[in-house]
Amino acid sequence: MSLLTSAGLIACKNTTSSPALSEDKKYDTVKGKPIVISTWDFGKEANEAAWTILGKGGKALDAVETGVKVPEADPTNQSVGLGGRPDRDGRVTLDACIMDHNYKCGSVAGLEHIVHAISVARLVMEKTPHVMIVGDGALQLALENGFKKENLLTQKSEDEWKEWLKTSKYAPVNNIENMLPGGKYNHDTIGMVAMDTDGDMSGACTTSGMAYKIHGRVGDSPIIGAGLYVDNEVGAATSTGVGEEVIRIVGSHLVVELMRQGYTPENACKKAVERLYNRNPTAAKDLQVGFLALNKSGECGAYALQYGFSYSVRSGNENTIFKAKSMFPEKKKEK
Ligand code: SD4
Numbered sequence: 001m002s003l004l005t006s007a008g009l010i011a012c013k014n015t016t017s018s019p020a021l022s023e024d025k026k027y028d029t030v031k032g033k034p035i036v037i038s039t040w041d042f043g044k045e046a047n048e049a050a051w052t053i054l055g056k057g058g059k060a061l062d063a064v065e066t067g068v069k070v071p072e073a074d075p076t077n078q079s080v081g082l083g084g085r086p087d088r089d090g091r092v093t094l095d096a097c098i099m100d101h102n103y104k105c106g107s108v109a110g111l112e113h114i115v116h117a118i119s120v121a122r123l124v125m126e127k128t129p130h131v132m133i134v135g136d137g138a139l140q141l142a143l144e145n146g147f148k149k150e151n152l153l154t155q156k157s158e159d160e161w162k163e164w165l166k167t168s169k170y171a172p173v174n175n176i177e178n179m180l181p182g183g184k185y186n187h188d189t190i191g192m193v194a195m196d197t198d199g200d201m202s203g204a205c206t207t208s209g210m211a212y213k214i215h216g217r218v219g220d221s222p223i224i225g226a227g228l229y230v231d232n233e234v235g236a237a238t239s240t241g242v243g244e245e246v247i248r249i250v251g252s253h254l255v256v257e258l259m260r261q262g263y264t265p266e267n268a269c270k271k272a273v274e275r276l277y278n279r280n281p282t283a284a285k286d287l288q289v290g291f292l293a294l295n296k297s298g299e300c301g302a303y304a305l306q307y308g309f310s311y312s313v314r315s316g317n318e319n320t321i322f323k324a325k326s327m328f329p330e331k332k333k334e335k
Pocket of ligand 1: 079188189207208209210218219220221239240241242243244
């Protein structure tokens with residue numbers, strides 16, 4: 001297959017209909033392969049790194065690992081890898097998972113001292129008979145396999161944590177982790193999915209999780225089916241936001257199954273958000289959860305509970321940030 005031909009596909013309108021949803025609108029924006037999409041604006045830089053592999057006809061699995069390593073290594077990104085915000089005890093603990101086109105997957109949770117949690121997840125997938133390894137066991141496995149032990153707590157994250165300690169009740173109040181001091185939303189996991197020139201899909205998801213979480217808390221990001229799911233026949237999805245909510249509905253798997261039923265990526269994400277909202281509409285008003293999906297035709301889409309979720313798409317010659325549609329409009333800033 002000619003790489004140039006396939007890489008040249010860009011900005012096609014979604015032409016497939018969505019039989020399961022009559023009011024379906026054709027808003028999916030980009031179509032083609034290879035393609036890589038990732039959560040939030042910082043996904044743009046991660047997409048570029050992934051593209052160094054995808055653009056040369058490389059494998060989606062290598063691309064997603066390479067891509068998410070960018071924010072993992074960035075000390076200024078306080079929600080992923082090095083420089084991630086710590087738990088309430090001041091410990092930076094990372095959650096990550098990776099999945100390929102063949103249902104192979106690997107995951108780590110509560111991993112400390114290793115910058116590239118995603119590569120340890122890949123190690124679990126490729127070098128062990130297991131899917132998920134947590135805490136000290138994950139660290140031990142990493143060290144045995146040549147990963148370097150590092151201090152992940154940057155001065156900035158430490159200072160902010162100490163500030164948080166002054167005001168926090170130091171008790172697990174439901175969703176208190178959702179908002180950081182100063183009213184900033186605490187949401188920035190990177191989830192990335194890609195399809196290579198062979199049409200194979202893979203995904204990766206990595207985060208330091210909710211800031212100031214209880215030590216040992218695990219979110220959706222390392223849980224296959226919740227934070228990430230890839231089905232090479234149908235598509236792939238990933239999530240960001242309050243992990244507990246995503247786990248309850250096994251969100252990414254749900255999005256993929258909705259795409260299997262014929263929903264476009266955006267409407268599959270929307271349906272999953274509605275499922276979550278319907279469970280507890282009152283709580284959902286103050287939560288953020290966003291889903292991002294790519295189908296086998298190279299169409300992508302996203303949807304979030306709250307305004308503000310963005311995602312980055314690299315396909316052809318363009319690397320573009322899109323604003324996801326949301327159930328709730330932008331919140332007015334309180335004075
Ligand atoms: C978690 N989903 O640990 C992650 C956090 C997150 O945007 O996405 N923040 O629940």
